[in-house]
Amino acid sequence: MIGYLARRLVRLILSLVAVSLITFGLLQLVPGSFADLADSGTSDLGGDSATSGSELAQRYGADVPAWEQYLTFMRGAVTLDMGPSYRYPQATVEDLIFDAFPVSLSLAVPATLLTLLIAIPIGVLAAVKKDKLADYGSIFTLTSLQALPGYLFALLLVLIFSVGLGVLPVRGWSGPEYMIIPVVALAIQPIAMLARYVRTSMLEELREEYVIAAHAKGGQRRTVLGRHVLRNSMIPLVTIVGPIFAQLATGTVFIEALLGIPGLGRLFTTAARTRDMPLLMGTTLFFALVFLLINLIVDLTYSLLDPRIRHEQSSSWRRTRRPLRLRASKSREPGTDRPAAPDRSPGASDTMEVVRP
Amino acid sequence: MSELMHNASTGDALGSALASGTSGGQSELGRGWARFKHNKLALGSLVFIGLLIVVALAAPILAPYSYAEQDLTNRFQPLFSDGHLLGTDELGRDVFSRLIYSLRTALMIGFAAELLALAIALVIGMWAAYRGGRVEQWLMAFTDVMYAFPTYLFAVLLVVIMGRSPLAIVVAIATATFVNQARLVRAQVLKIKTFEFIEASRSIGTGGVAITIRHILPNAVGPLLVATSFGIPNAIIAESGLAILGLGVAPPTPSWGGMIVDGYGYVLGNPQLIVAPLVLFGLTMLAFTWIGDGLRDAFDTSEEDRA
Numbered sequence: 272m273i274g275y276l277a278r279r280l281v282r283l284i285l286s287l288v289a290v291s292l293i294t295f296g297l298l299q300l301v302p303g304s305f306a307d308l309a310d311s312g313t314s315d316l317g318g319d320s321a322t323s324g325s326e327l328a329q330r331y332g333a334d335v336p337a338w339e340q341y342l343t344f345m346r347g348a349v350t351l352d353m354g355p356s357y358r359y360p361q362a363t364v365e366d367l368i369f370d371a372f373p374v375s376l377s378l379a380v381p382a383t384l385l386t387l388l389i390a391i392p393i394g395v396l397a398a399v400k401k402d403k404l405a406d407y408g409s410i411f412t413l414t415s416l417q418a419l420p421g422y423l424f425a426l427l428l429v430l431i432f433s434v435g436l437g438v439l440p441v442r443g444w445s446g447p448e449y450m451i452i453p454v455v456a457l458a459i460q461p462i463a464m465l466a467r468y469v470r471t472s473m474l475e476e477l478r479e480e481y482v483i484a485a486h487a488k489g490g491q492r493r494t495v496l497g498r499h500v501l502r503n504s505m506i507p508l509v510t511i512v513g514p515i516f517a518q519l520a521t522g523t524v525f526i527e528a529l530l531g532i533p534g535l536g537r538l539f540t541t542a543a544r545t546r547d548m549p550l551l552m553g554t555t556l557f558f559a560l561v562f563l564l565i566n567l568i569v570d571l572t573y574s575l576l577d578p579r580i581r582h583e584q585s586s587s588w589r590r591t592r593r594p595l596r597l598r599a600s601k602s603r604e605p606g607t608d609r610p611a612a613p614d615r616s617p618g619a620s621d622t623m624e625v626v627r628p
Numbered sequence: 629m630s631e632l633m634h635n636a637s638t639g640d641a642l643g644s645a646l647a648s649g650t651s652g653g654q655s656e657l658g659r660g661w662a663r664f665k666h667n668k669l670a671l672g673s674l675v676f677i678g679l680l681i682v683v684a685l686a687a688p689i690l691a692p693y694s695y696a697e698q699d700l701t702n703r704f705q706p707l708f709s710d711g712h713l714l715g716t717d718e719l720g721r722d723v724f725s726r727l728i729y730s731l732r733t734a735l736m737i738g739f740a741a742e743l744l745a746l747a748i749a750l751v752i753g754m755w756a757a758y759r760g761g762r763v764e765q766w767l768m769a770f771t772d773v774m775y776a777f778p779t780y781l782f783a784v785l786l787v788v789i790m791g792r793s794p795l796a797i798v799v800a801i802a803t804a805t806f807v808n809q810a811r812l813v814r815a816q817v818l819k820i821k822t823f824e825f826i827e828a829s830r831s832i833g834t835g836g837v838a839i840t841i842r843h844i845l846p847n848a849v850g851p852l853l854v855a856t857s858f859g860i861p862n863a864i865i866a867e868s869g870l871a872i873l874g875l876g877v878a879p880p881t882p883s884w885g886g887m888i889v890d891g892y893g894y895v896l897g898n899p900q901l902i903v904a905p906l907v908l909f910g911l912t913m914l915a916f917t918w919i920g921d922g923l924r925d926a927f928d929t930s931e932e933d934r935a
Contacts (some may be wrong), residue, residue, distance in 0.1 A: 289773040300789050418917035419910055420865045422872060426888065426906055434899045441895060524780065525869045529892060539781065540873045543788045555785070559776040 279570070283563045290559040291348075294552055295341050301546060344552055355549070364553040367538060372557075375527075375534035377450065379519035382457040386515060390462045391508075394469025395501065401474060410467065417463040422525040425456035429530075442531040453526050461515045468511055472504040479503075506576050513569030517562050656849050656927070663926040670922025673915035680912065684731040693722035695729040696880035707900050714904050717887075718894055721880075727904050730882040734912070737798055737877075738864035742856055744802035745809055745863075752806075753813025754840055757821070767810060774807045780866050787875045794877055801866045805859065812855055816848035823847075850927025857920035861913050868909065884909045 351365050397409045429452060432439040440449055476482070477500055485495045524536035531537075535554060542550035665671055683690060692711070699720035705712050714723035756764040774782065786800035820826065821844065829839055864884075870876045871885025879886065884905045891901030 286773055286776050289769075290776050293773065294785065297785055297789050414917060414921060415914055418861065418913045420869070420913070422869065422888075423906060423910055423913075426892075426902055429892075429895060430899055430903065430906075434895055442892075524784075525872050528873050529889065540784070543784050544874060546788065551785075555777070555781065558781065562776050 276571075279567055283567060286563055287556060287559055291345060291552065291556055292341075294555045295344070298546075298548060298551065344549065347549075348553065348556055364549050367550060368535070368553055368557050371533060371535045371538045374444065374532060375520055375523060375536065378453050378457060378523055378532070378534065379516060381450065381454045382461070382519050383512065383516045385454060385458040386461040386465055387512065389458070390465035391469055393462070394466040395473055395496075397466065397470040398473035398477065399496065406470075410470070413463040413467050417460055417467075419460070420525070421456050421460055421523075422529055424459050425452055425526050425529060428452045428456055442529075444532045449530075449532075453523070453530055453532060456526060457519055457523060461519070465508070465511060465515065469504065469508065472507050473500060476500045476504040506573075509573050509576060510569055513565050513572075517565040520561055520565075656847055660850055660853075660923070660926040664922050667922040667925065669918050673918040673922070676911070676915045677919065680731055681735060683728060684735050687728045687732055691722075691725035691728045693725040695721065695726045695882050697721060704894070704898050715898075715900055717901055718890065718898075723887075723901065723904055726882040726887060727908060730884050730887060730905065731908070733794075733877055733881060733883040734864050734867065734909075737794060737801070737867045738860045740798045741801035741805070741863035741867070742859040744798060745806040745859060746852070746856060748802065748806040749809035749813050750845075753810040754817055754845075756810070757814040757817035758836060758840055764814070767807075767814065771807045771811060774804075777804075780804060780869060783866055783870065784873065784875060787870055792875060792878050797867060797870060797877065800870075801863050804866070805862065809855055809859065812851060813848070816851055817844050820844045820847050850923070854920055854923045854927065857916055857923055861916035864909075864912065 347364075352363070355361070355363055393409055393413070397406045400406045428439075429441060432452065433441045439452055443449055482495060482500060485499050486492075490499075523532075523534060524540060526532070527534045527536035528540055535558070538550070539554040539558070541547070542554055692713075699716070702716055702720040703718055705716040705720075707713075707715050709715055712722050712724065714727065717723055717726070752763075752767060756767045783800045783804040786803055787797060790796035790800060817840065826839060826843060829843055834842075867876060868883060868885030868888070871883045872889045874889070876883050876885050887905040888902050888909075891898070891905070894901060
């Protein structure tokens with residue numbers, strides 16, 4: 272276990288270094304050096320170039336080679352002292368990030384809870400009513416909902432509740448009522464995705480022999496479903512709820528831009544548009560860190576919940592892995608008497624659908 | 629790609645399958661189409677997308693006004709006002725004309741980005757599956773790093789670097805999305821590689837590249853088509869998202885994201901400005917998804933094959 276954890280941590284750090292190298296390398300292609308950009312950045316945007324200029328020059332030096340700038344930045348990132356941003360010379364990069372992250376979290380946590388609260392009942396219902404109208408209807412609705420990006424839902428909600436009924440604010444961030452539209456808009460796509468996943472997972476469990484055994488022992492349908500099937504089918508959900516939360520915590524960029532919410536997404540966008548190097552590197556690395564950490568936690572939780580999942584199995588160069596028994600679902604479809612050989616090739620695609628922001 | 633598909637159809641099997649409508653055709657493509665066209669919703673969506681493409685191509689003929697022409701004395705005209713079917717925007721530009729031209733932006737960037745991503749994915753995915761070894765390891769490692777970038781943030785970075793030209797946006801979206809499809813291609817090639825007819829083909833001396841192109845790819849056409857039909861709307865979502873961030877095609881060229889973000893500032897007084905792009909955007913996304921679902925059923929690709 273310790274060895275496994277150590278390997279995963281090393282891999283996480285390597286991934287972070289790769290992300291920082293790619294980002295920094297790409298930013299080198301933008302014309303102008305650190306110091307040039309700092310000057311233009313501050314003067315264009317009305318910043319105080321006198322104070323920040325010297326500090327930035329002192330930090331990154333105008334005629335220092337790129338690799339040294341990179342090392343300076345990384346040293347700052349590791350010691351949590353990333354220095355001032357170009358755009359906001361009075362604040363340090365880490366302050367800006369730590370100010371914005373709670374805003375993003377206060378959208379992501381309710382949105383994740385809302386997703387769980389709505390998606391699981393829908394998925395269970397669709398599975399129990401398999402091949403009935405309710406099943407077809409909900410699957411069709413869910414597939415369609417999943418096709419639409421969150422920002423379209425945000426607009427739709429604004430049109431209904433802000434413009435039509437006049438009960439919710441159009442944009443801004445100064446009270447709990449400002450949270451309602453973004454949270455609901457963010458949750459819709461994950462709800463659709465998770466509900467379909469719950470349905471598949473439930474159907475998978477319903478085919479297991481222990482369900483028949485439980486019924487044979489005289490278990491009521493409701494008891495069997497609630498106590499046995501639902502519980503077992505919740506285990507694989509860990510693998511998908513984690514990434515959903517990670518996506519929501521970091522990937523609310525478009526909705527934040529549209530609704531004027533001062534979260535991480537907007538910080539990143541501002542940094543990108545003004546080419547604010549330190550802030551851009553800082554937010555990108557922070558995004559990546561949150562993402563990788565959540566995936567690590569998911570993998571660890573999963574192996575605790577289901578000891579059958581070996582560490583070696585879940586530690587390949589992937590983030591999370593669905594349990595194998597879920598992927599073999601085709602083989603046990605009613606109507607096929609001989610189970611087809613499950614796809615065991617190393618390339619067996621286990622790609623997860625990714626939530627769109 | 630079309631050449632490959634042509635090869636796939638082994639003579640006139642495609643033609644006969646298309647003509648007779650039976651599922652007895654020889655090719656993967658023909659059989660898929662025969663099943664696909666029974667799905668009325670998917671077929672209707674295909675017709676709808678076809679119609680949108682025609683409208684986009686014929687934009688200069690269909691649009692009553694120029695998309696950039698401003699008329700500041702005529703701002704915020706309501707729907708169905710004199711001469712302006714969908715009214716005018718904050719600069720007095722005709723919304724209907726802008727909507728037609730924005731269709732061009734969306735479809736052009738959506739299709740181009742997805743085709744470019746698919747092309748890169750085909751080359752890298754096939755190479756990784758065929759050669760294995762180092763290429764494969766690099767692909768996997770790169771995939772892992774790309775996963776650490778939250779969705780579309782990589783595209784944002786690339787647009788910042790390359791600028792806001794349509795070409796730059798296409799390249800940015802394709803670069804940010806090709807990894808998943810490369811994995812899909814690789815998985816497909818690895819799967820089909822194990823079939824007996826491939827072994828038979830190899831035993832009579834066919835070379836590796838020829839086998840990949842002539843035998844493996846045609847059999848992977850189903851999952852690839854499904855991935856493409858979900859990839860195009862995703863590219864459109866990315867393009868509009870970039871426009872919402874102020875990183876889309878440069879104004880005055882209209883795009884859905886741009887029209888939405890411009891109109892949003894006036895949403896309380898003039899909600900019609902965002903309703904028009906919203907409806908068209910939503911319908912287009914739904915149509916692509918229903919096509920993709922139809923294709924998935926027709927080619928019987930499992931959920932996991934989706935990239």
